[in-house]
Amino acid sequence: MENSKKAFRNPIRAAIATLLIGMVMRILHWPFSEGIIFISFAAILVLYAVRFSRKDEKKTVDLIKMALVLFWTTNGLLTILDFTHTLFFQIGTAFTFIVWFAMEGTAYFMSKDGDVKNSTTEIIWNFVMVIGVITLICGGLMQLLNWDYSIPTLTLGLTIVTSYILKDIFTAPKNNEDDVNNEELYS
Numbered sequence: 001m002e003n004s005k006k007a008f009r010n011p012i013r014a015a016i017a018t019l020l021i022g023m024v025m026r027i028l029h030w031p032f033s034e035g036i037i038f039i040s041f042a043a044i045l046v047l048y049a050v051r052f053s054r055k056d057e058k059k060t061v062d063l064i065k066m067a068l069v070l071f072w073t074t075n076g077l078l079t080i081l082d083f084t085h086t087l088f089f090q091i092g093t094a095f096t097f098i099v100w101f102a103m104e105g106t107a108y109f110m111s112k113d114g115d116v117k118n119s120t121t122e123i124i125w126n127f128v129m130v131i132g133v134i135t136l137i138c139g140g141l142m143q144l145l146n147w148d149y150s151i152p153t154l155t156l157g158l159t160i161v162t163s164y165i166l167k168d169i170f171t172a173p174k175n176n177e178d179d180v181n182n183e184e185l186y187s
């Protein structure tokens with residue numbers, strides 16, 4: 001248990017980045033987008049389930065994260081398959097996300113002493129991620145309201161979020177001795 005690397009961190013992040021790329025492709029009506037989205041959701045579900053099963057000590061927050069991934073990916077898979085009754089999975093996703101955020105969401109970015117552990121560069125990248133998510137939400141709302149420039153706004157938001165995830169995958173991790181934030185460890 002000395003190794004503090006999370007199991008399957010990069011493959012899961014790559015699957016999420018691929019999912020976002022598939023969503024951009026679907027927005028732009030490119031071919032094969034639904035297949036890419038389906039495979040990405042399936043990969044996230046399988047990889048996270050294996051990661052969860054390899055964890056020795058499963059805490060309540062770990063069970064909630066697994067339920068969140070299960071509801072979210074199942075909803076995505078059934079939506080791609082044009083299954084019409086996905087409300088249960090959407091409510092499950094929303095509920096488990098709220099519970100996870102209440103239990104761990106903000107503490108995820110803090111050290112044991114309550115100090116922010118991010119460097120200035122990481123804070124800037126996190127700010128970029130927040131801007132990307134806000135742009136994504138605005139683009140989604142604009143699309144619902146049939147406003148002009150909704151597709152470019154959605155595409156920009158997805159591109160920002162995808163670039164953040166890809167940056168996170170390809171940068172070398174820093175070694176922290178106190179990095180024990182409820183991690184799934186290699187066995």
